[in-house]
Amino acid sequence: MLELLILGHLAQGPLHGYELRRRVEQLSGHTRPVSDGSLYPAINRMVKRGLLTRHIEPGAVAAQRYVLTLTDAGRDELLRRLRDPAQHEITDHARFFTILAFLSLLPDVEEQHAVLRRRLEFLETPASFFYDGDRPLRAEEVA
Template structure:
């Protein structure tokens, strides 16, 4: 999944490793934390495979090391297109789904629906497993373990509802227009002074 995330971000623009790590954390932080220990070996592997290229950039200060800027190659663009179109079960897992969802705007409509449906099946199975565990352990669990199971059950039910809504929206309009809201723009609420 790290390969998909790196290629997807480099598709937007070239960037150096630190910036890439910040963007990965910002984009996918809720799903997964990235470390330099996993990022730089992945960058080297992608470079060896010809999917990204490195540019040392202008060395403005002789005493400082130049930042290595990574950019996508044509082969990297092809690989990204393959990865976002992949609807295999690895894309339904907690980590896989989060990364794939972050790039849904570049994922073919049919693949989006298949991934959403696969994720829904996986979460429904998890939900049923939790229900069975709670039913079988009726009276044998302490209250904290019961609360933990209840939290997991409620979270699974909420995710299934959300997935149903997203799937319905995808089926109704598989090619939604990008959001027209300007970034960093605040909406004035009633009674608030206008400072602009």
């Protein structure tokens, strides 16, 4: 989810690392705190994969800063992940709200609705805590 948070925030415009970290924490820090030890390695991996670019800009008052920008490949990856989230991203409360935070970035409203329908289908499916292998059991099968 950290990569999705990074992609989503950078889709709104270039950010320096500190500002990106602040925004990530504002969106998900209450449920999943983000440390420098996880954020900056994720950024480095994404730069290597060509999803982001990093360049140096002079600081307003002090030291220079690295500014991160989403590439076309990064935007494509973001849209792909929003269009077709993994099932655990639909069923997990915190992960789904990350998807929801950036869902409006999908240009096709019908694609947005398809993701929302998947969440609704999950919510409307009765929960089962008993399984026969991978198959959930209905209440009448448990008795």
